[in-house]
Amino acid sequence: MQTLRVALGERAYPIHIGSGLLNAAELFAPHLAQKRVAIVTNEIVAPLYLPRLRHTLRSAGIDTLEIILPDGEEHKNWSTLNEIFEALLAARAERKTTMIALGGGVVGDVTGFAAATYQRGVPYIQVPTTLLAQVDSSVGGKTAINHPRGKNMIGAFYQPRVVVSDMDTLKTLPARELKAGLAEVIKHGAIRDATFFDWLEHNVERLLAGDAEALGHAVLRSCEIKAAIVASDEREEGERALLNFGHTFGHAIETGLGYGTWLHGEAVAAGMALAADLSARLGMLARSDAGRVTSLLARAGLPVAVKGLATNRFRELMSVDKKANDGRLRFILLQGIGSASIRGDVPELSVNQTLEAAAGGA
Amino acid sequence: MQTLRVALGERAYPIHIGSGLLNAAELFAPHLAQKRVAIVTNEIVAPLYLPRLRHTLRSAGIDTLEIILPDGEEHKNWSTLNEIFEALLAARAERKTTMIALGGGVVGDVTGFAAATYQRGVPYIQVPTTLLAQVDSSVGGKTAINHPRGKNMIGAFYQPRVVVSDMDTLKTLPARELKAGLAEVIKHGAIRDATFFDWLEHNVERLLAGDAEALGHAVLRSCEIKAAIVASDEREEGERALLNFGHTFGHAIETGLGYGTWLHGEAVAAGMALAADLSARLGMLARSDAGRVTSLLARAGLPVAVKGLATNRFRELMSVDKKANDGRLRFILLQGIGSASIRGDVPELSVNQTLEAAAGGA
Numbered sequence: 083m084q085t086l087r088v089a090l091g092e093r094a095y096p097i098h099i100g101s102g103l104l105n106a107a108e109l110f111a112p113h114l115a116q117k118r119v120a121i122v123t124n125e126i127v128a129p130l131y132l133p134r135l136r137h138t139l140r141s142a143g144i145d146t147l148e149i150i151l152p153d154g155e156e157h158k159n160w161s162t163l164n165e166i167f168e169a170l171l172a173a174r175a176e177r178k179t180t181m182i183a184l185g186g187g188v189v190g191d192v193t194g195f196a197a198a199t200y201q202r203g204v205p206y207i208q209v210p211t212t213l214l215a216q217v218d219s220s221v222g223g224k225t226a227i228n229h230p231r232g233k234n235m236i237g238a239f240y241q242p243r244v245v246v247s248d249m250d251t252l253k254t255l256p257a258r259e260l261k262a263g264l265a266e267v268i269k270h271g272a273i274r275d276a277t278f279f280d281w282l283e284h285n286v287e288r289l290l291a292g293d294a295e296a297l298g299h300a301v302l303r304s305c306e307i308k309a310a311i312v313a314s315d316e317r318e319e320g321e322r323a324l325l326n327f328g329h330t331f332g333h334a335i336e337t338g339l340g341y342g343t344w345l346h347g348e349a350v351a352a353g354m355a356l357a358a359d360l361s362a363r364l365g366m367l368a369r370s371d372a373g374r375v376t377s378l379l380a381r382a383g384l385p386v387a388v389k390g391l392a393t394n395r396f397r398e399l400m401s402v403d404k405k406a407n408d409g410r411l412r413f414i415l416l417q418g419i420g421s422a423s424i425r426g427d428v429p430e431l432s433v434n435q436t437l438e439a440a441a442g443g444a
Numbered sequence: 445m446q447t448l449r450v451a452l453g454e455r456a457y458p459i460h461i462g463s464g465l466l467n468a469a470e471l472f473a474p475h476l477a478q479k480r481v482a483i484v485t486n487e488i489v490a491p492l493y494l495p496r497l498r499h500t501l502r503s504a505g506i507d508t509l510e511i512i513l514p515d516g517e518e519h520k521n522w523s524t525l526n527e528i529f530e531a532l533l534a535a536r537a538e539r540k541t542t543m544i545a546l547g548g549g550v551v552g553d554v555t556g557f558a559a560a561t562y563q564r565g566v567p568y569i570q571v572p573t574t575l576l577a578q579v580d581s582s583v584g585g586k587t588a589i590n591h592p593r594g595k596n597m598i599g600a601f602y603q604p605r606v607v608v609s610d611m612d613t614l615k616t617l618p619a620r621e622l623k624a625g626l627a628e629v630i631k632h633g634a635i636r637d638a639t640f641f642d643w644l645e646h647n648v649e650r651l652l653a654g655d656a657e658a659l660g661h662a663v664l665r666s667c668e669i670k671a672a673i674v675a676s677d678e679r680e681e682g683e684r685a686l687l688n689f690g691h692t693f694g695h696a697i698e699t700g701l702g703y704g705t706w707l708h709g710e711a712v713a714a715g716m717a718l719a720a721d722l723s724a725r726l727g728m729l730a731r732s733d734a735g736r737v738t739s740l741l742a743r744a745g746l747p748v749a750v751k752g753l754a755t756n757r758f759r760e761l762m763s764v765d766k767k768a769n770d771g772r773l774r775f776i777l778l779q780g781i782g783s784a785s786i787r788g789d790v791p792e793l794s795v796n797q798t799l800e801a802a803a804g805g806a
Contacts, residue, residue, distance in 0.1 A: 160522065171593040174764060199561070202588065202599040203679070226564065231533040237564040238600060317565070402536060 194225030198240035213263025262347025276420030328354030351384035556587030560602035575625025624709025638782030690716030713746035
């Protein structure tokens with residue numbers, strides 16, 4: 083097991099990465115204010131991992147309330163959030179009752195937001211069971227639900243007490259979801275670490291094959307990169323925005339095609355390909371480096387273009403994005419592999435060219 | 445104008461108390477990240493004070509988006525919250541758009557919670573226009589909506605950038621609401637400041653008559669007391685719970701009789717009378733001091749008993765209260781005028797005696 087600490091002052095927390103961690107009660111117990119937890123999971127993850135986590139906790143004398151949500155991004159909404167509140171209130175969950183999110187990004191985001199707002203905040207623990215959740219939502223405390231008008235529009239910054247990433251859970255992860263997780267792994271290399279990007283180019287097949295050692299390294303390095311950025315800018319007032327590389331385009335794709343059509347990681351992958359293309363069009367990035375980004379994404383089995391979204395509609399969807407500022411769109415662009423920056427002055431013409439090229443698959 | 449500073453480190457903020465403050469753009473402008481605000485108010489307050497605030501801000505070159513909610517505690521719910529989100533999204537409000545809550549406690553609580561969660565948090569300013577909001581919700585950052593199963597069950601701790609309490613707004617406040625506000629003023633004296641309690645006993649008629657000088661003193665001293673307690677315990681892990689004096693009983697009364705039947709301050713007044721009675725039954729408080737609390741509340745025109753709520757139902761409602769801990773009810777009790785403490789070991793029999801006495805009006 084390897085342990086990383088996210089340095090956020092009084093809100094600092096550890097991330098444990100390794101095998102067999104769902105059996106390790108000692109990773110959970112020290113963080114509980116009360117011998118009672120509410121485990122929130124979904125109908126796919128519950129049969130796979132809930133019995134093991136329940137057994138681990140109950141053997142340590144901890145009561146478990148269990149809340150099982152429907153699966154899918156389309157359920158990341160107020161109605162699901164309210165199901166959690168109903169269950170917590172019916173069971174008389176208290177301010178010291180710790181919530182545990184057992185599942186992927188949707189479970190983590192909704193559970194985290196429920197924890198942030200139930201009785202004005204209760205402690206919570208993340209147990210991410212997808213690669214995407216392990217490398218992305220487990221670091222940084224972003225919680226949210228979607229709104230019909232935009233993704234993640236309602237939420238809070240709220241940090242977990244501990245993150246337990248059991249690599250064994252990736253063994254049952256569908257190939258499509260593993261690939262979606264690799265999108266964020268590749269993102270971390272692209273924006274911050276050329277050496278890691280290089281390692282990914284050499285190891286993408288091992289990762290796709292589910293090689294535990296390679297996956298462990300990818301999760302650890304991704305969390306380290308993200309943790310360093312988040313520690314310097316918890317509330318996304320500056321540097322943290324770099325983590326949104328691919329997301330201005332990606333969120334528009336998710337909203338425009340309807341939540342649930344594409345996986346978040348797939349939308350971000352296409353978004354990164356578009357952002358790399360835009361970076362090259364603006365002369366910031368060598369066309370060959372944009373090609374490396376697109377090529378690595380494609381080798382990871384991820385989409386690098388998007389059909390079915392008209393340019394006008396695409397632009398409109400982007401303009402409600404949270405990265406907008408005084409009405410101007412901001413883009414995270416690359417100025418080299420491993421180096422990103424925020425640009426608020428991108429000409430509309432260049433954006434349109436990128437959108438049209440992406441729609442044409444060019 | 446008098447200014448008080450709530451000391452909360454990086455979340456510290458000033459409270460301005462005085463006359464004519466709605467005309468003072470210089471109290472607002474320095475706190476805006478963008479020359480654009482979203483003013484949230486309700487249908488009662490809007491015709492009285494929205495034109496003045498709008499004029500003040502627009503004269504300073506600040507754009508205003510205006511959101512007018514229905515009036516009443518029964519609208520402090522998800523549906524109203526979502527109306528705010530809809531309006532913000534439709535107007536493309538951004539992360540730097542500051543929200544301004546213009547109104548009483550309901551407007552402040554809902555707007556504060558909307559600000560805490562819209563795009564994971566935008567800045568907000570409180571402009572409380574009721575005595576209750578000026579002495580209570582303007583200090584401490586508690587925001588929330590109600591849930592059918594309990595009051596304030598969903599919310600966040602989220603601090604405003606500045607509070608502007610214009611005493612002129614109390615001139616149009618209905619007498620019943622002025623009295624409800626006095627309940628929280630009396631609470632501050634009862635739990636923390638015998639001298640202030642004494643002053644209230646000598647000045648309650650001036651306050652009821654709307655004497656501006658007396659009201660100004662009551663608001664300032666209340667905010668000082670609350671600010672000192674909140675600064676020492678922002679997230680209500682210890683001392684801050686003392687501010688819930690009267691609230692364990694009071695919330696049960698509000699929920700049991702249906703939101704909107706009693707004003708919050710009225711429920712808290714009856715709750716304080718019950719808590720004082722319970723304190724006396726337990727031998728913590730002289731019966732004569734319990735009598736002083738009840739008598740001052742009654743002189744302020746506030747209820748000190750509650751009919752129509754069976755003892756069993758009352759107990760059940762109290763047990764979902766946030767002050768519960770490991771299934772035990774905690775009560776805030778007095779050990780003298782100006783001195784309160786938290787007790788988790790109150791015998792059920794004594795609680796029942798208090799509830800029965802209150803129901804009988806004894």
